[in-house]
Amino acid sequence: MKKTIQRGLFTGALVLMTAMTAKPANAAVNYQALVDADVKKFQGFFRKEFPDVKLEDFGNGVYALDEDARKQWKEMEEFPPYELDVEAGKALFNKPFANGKSLASCFPNGGAVRGMYPYFDEKRKEVVTLEMAINECRVANGEKPYAWKKGDIARVSAYIASISRGQKVDVKVKSKAAYDAYMKGKEMFYAKRGQLNMSCSGCHMEYAGRHLRAEIMSPALGHTTHFPVFRSKWGEIGTLHRRYAGCNENIGAKPFPAQSKEYRDLEFFQTVMSNGLKYNGPASRK
Amino acid sequence: MKSSGIIAAAAVLLLPSLGKAAAPAAVDSSVEKGKALALDTNKGNCIACHMMGDGEFPGNYGPPLSQMKERYPDRAVLRKQIEDATVMNPKSIMPPFGKHGILSDSEISQIIDYLYTL
Amino acid sequence: MKKVLSLLSMLVLTPSASLLLAEPAPAAPAASSSPLIEQAEAARKEADALGYEWRDTAKILDSAREALQRGDQAESDKLASKALFQARAGKAQGLYMAKNWKMMIPKN
Numbered sequence: 001m002k003k004t005i006q007r008g009l010f011t012g013a014l015v016l017m018t019a020m021t022a023k024p025a026n027a028a029v030n031y032q033a034l035v036d037a038d039v040k041k042f043q044g045f046f047r048k049e050f051p052d053v054k055l056e057d058f059g060n061g062v063y064a065l066d067e068d069a070r071k072q073w074k075e076m077e078e079f080p081p082y083e084l085d086v087e088a089g090k091a092l093f094n095k096p097f098a099n100g101k102s103l104a105s106c107f108p109n110g111g112a113v114r115g116m117y118p119y120f121d122e123k124r125k126e127v128v129t130l131e132m133a134i135n136e137c138r139v140a141n142g143e144k145p146y147a148w149k150k151g152d153i154a155r156v157s158a159y160i161a162s163i164s165r166g167q168k169v170d171v172k173v174k175s176k177a178a179y180d181a182y183m184k185g186k187e188m189f190y191a192k193r194g195q196l197n198m199s200c201s202g203c204h205m206e207y208a209g210r211h212l213r214a215e216i217m218s219p220a221l222g223h224t225t226h227f228p229v230f231r232s233k234w235g236e237i238g239t240l241h242r243r244y245a246g247c248n249e250n251i252g253a254k255p256f257p258a259q260s261k262e263y264r265d266l267e268f269f270q271t272v273m274s275n276g277l278k279y280n281g282p283a284s285r286k
Numbered sequence: 287m288k289s290s291g292i293i294a295a296a297a298v299l300l301l302p303s304l305g306k307a308a309a310p311a312a313v314d315s316s317v318e319k320g321k322a323l324a325l326d327t328n329k330g331n332c333i334a335c336h337m338m339g340d341g342e343f344p345g346n347y348g349p350p351l352s353q354m355k356e357r358y359p360d361r362a363v364l365r366k367q368i369e370d371a372t373v374m375n376p377k378s379i380m381p382p383f384g385k386h387g388i389l390s391d392s393e394i395s396q397i398i399d400y401l402y403t404l
Numbered sequence: 405m406k407k408v409l410s411l412l413s414m415l416v417l418t419p420s421a422s423l424l425l426a427e428p429a430p431a432a433p434a435a436s437s438s439p440l441i442e443q444a445e446a447a448r449k450e451a452d453a454l455g456y457e458w459r460d461t462a463k464i465l466d467s468a469r470e471a472l473q474r475g476d477q478a479e480s481d482k483l484a485s486k487a488l489f490q491a492r493a494g495k496a497q498g499l500y501m502a503k504n505w506k507m508m509i510p511k512n
Contacts, residue, residue: 045512190508191501195388195458195490196381197372205510207347207379213334214343254457262455377508387489 031179032172035272038186042273045205046221058222059280065209066216073284082158082230082282085237089159092152097141103156106137114164114279118268119171120178127181127264130157131239148258149242154228158237161228161281169225169279171272185269188262189220195252200266215286224271226283237282240267320400323393330389330397335380339404347379354401361398368394438477440484441468447491456498461490 046058050065057064063073093103093111107113117130134156135145146153173182192199203212204220211217227240234242241263245255256262324332325341332338335347344350358364366373369384383389389397444465451457468483 041512045510048512187501187505191505192508193456193497193501195386195460195493197386197497198379198381199508201508201510202377202379210347211343211345212347213345249459252459254452254459254461256455376504386493387486 061218089155115167185265320396444488451494454498
C-alpha cells in the first residue's frame with residue numbers, strides 16, 4: 001500500500017516537473033541542428049558504403065562508383081552532348097522580352113545563381129526552385145512560362161548551372177515551416193510507393209552501386225547537384241522533376257506534376273542531403 | 287506389301303515416342319510459361335534483380351535463383367515470398383507480386399514451376 | 405397480266421424490303437457509369453488524396469467506362485474491379501507508409 005502511494009507520488013512529481021519545464025510548442029527549436037544531424041548520418045551511410053569515393057565525387061553518380069561506366073562517360077564528356085543546350089540557354093537568358101527586360105534582369109551575379117536554389121521562402125512559406133524562379137521571372141514580365149520538364153526551361157537551367165559550377169551546396173533549414181517542408185521531402189524519399197512498392201531510398205541507398213538488369217543504381221548523395229541532365233535515354237536535356245516523374249512511373253506510381261509541392265519538397269530534402277558537395281551541372285547521363 | 291510392312295514398323299516405333307512426348311508436354315508448358323513470365327518486364331521481371339538460369343544481363347539486387355528446390359523445399363513458403371516479401375522483411379525491395387496484383391495466382395504457380403527447374 | 409402481277413409484287417415486296425433495309429430500332433442509350441465504376445472512382449480519389457494513387461488506375465477505369473459504352477458489361481466490371489483493387493491497395497499503402505516510413509531509413 002505504502003509502495004503504491006510512493007510510486008504514485010513519484011510519478012505525479014515527475015509529471016508536474018515535466019509539465020513545468022516543458023517547452024511551449026513555438027519555443028526556438030534548432031531545426032538547422034536537427035537537419036545537420038540528418039545530413040551527417042546520410043552522408044556517413046555512403047562514406048561507409050563506398051570508402052574509396054571522395055565526398056565531392058558523389059556528384060558524378062554512377063560514374064563515381066563504377067570504373068567502366070566512368071571511362072565511357074569521360075569519353076562522352078570530350079564532346080559534351082549538352083554544350084549546344086548551354087549555348088542556347090545563354091541566348092535565351094539574354095534575349096529581351098517584349099517589355100525590354102530579360103531573364104538576366106531577374107538574376108544577379110550574371111546568372112550564376114545555381115547555388116541559391118532551392119531555398120525555403122519564409123514569406124511565401126514554400127520551397128522555390130531554380131526552374132520556378134525562371135518562369136516566375138518570365139510571367140512577371142508578361143511572357144508565357146516555359147513548359148516545365150524539357151526544352152527551353154532546361155536550356156536556361158543548363159546555362160545557369162554551367163556558369164555556377166563549383167558553387168557549394170548549402171541549403172538552410174531555419175524555421176519550423178522550412179523544417180516541415182524538409183520533413184515532407186524526407187518522407188517522400190523514404191516511403192515505399194507505387195504498385196512495385198519501392199522508395200527512392202530503397203534503390204538509391206541500400207542498393208546504390210548494384211545492378212538493376214543492365215543499369216547501375218546511382219547513389220542518392222549528389223543526386224541533385226548535377227541537373228539538368230542530357231540523358232541518352234531522352235536524347236535531350238531535361239529537368240530534375242522530369243526525372244522524378246519518370247522514376248515514379250517506373251515503379252507504378254502516379255507521378256506528381258513538375259514543380260508540384262511534393263516534388264519541390266523532395267528536391268529540397270535531397271539537396272540538403274548533399275550539403276557540402278559542389279554544384280556540377282549540367283551533366284550527361286545514360 | 288513390303289512398304290506396308292515398313293509403314294507398320296515405323297508406326298509401332300513412333301508410338302512409344304509419341305506417348306512419351308504427350309506426358310511431359312503439360313509440365314513443360316507450365317515451366318515454359320513460367321520462364322516467359324519471369325523474363326517479362328511487365329510481369330515477374332525477376333531477372334531485373336536476380337541471376338536466373340541463362341538469362342542475359344541479370345541484376346544483382348537479390349540472390350541468384352539457383353538450387354531453388356534445396357533453398358525452398360516448401361512450395362508454400364516460396365509462394366508466400368513471391369506474393370508478399372514484406373511479410374518476412376518489411377523493408378524488402380522485392381515487389382509484392384501477389385498482394386499488389388502484379389501476378390495472378392496461376393502465374394505465380396507457373397513461375398514456381400519454372401524456378402524449381404533452376 | 406404479267407405486268408400487273410409484277411407491279412403488285414413490287415408493291416408487296418417494297419414495304420418488306422424497306423423493313424429489311426430499315427435501321428434496327430434505336431437501342432437504349434449506353435450507360436456511362438456503373439455502381440462498380442463509381443465505387444472504383446471514389447476509391448481512386450481517396451488514394452490520390454493521400455498521394456498514393458498508382459500509375460495505371462485511372463487508365464484502367466477509363467477502359468472500364470469505354471467497355472460499358474460498347475455494351476460489354478462483363479469486361480467493364482472486370483476492369484472496374486481491377487481499378488478498385490489498385491485504388492484500395494494504394495490507399496492501404498499510403499496509410500501504412502504515413503505511420504511507418506521512418507522504419508525504412510537505413511541504420512548506419
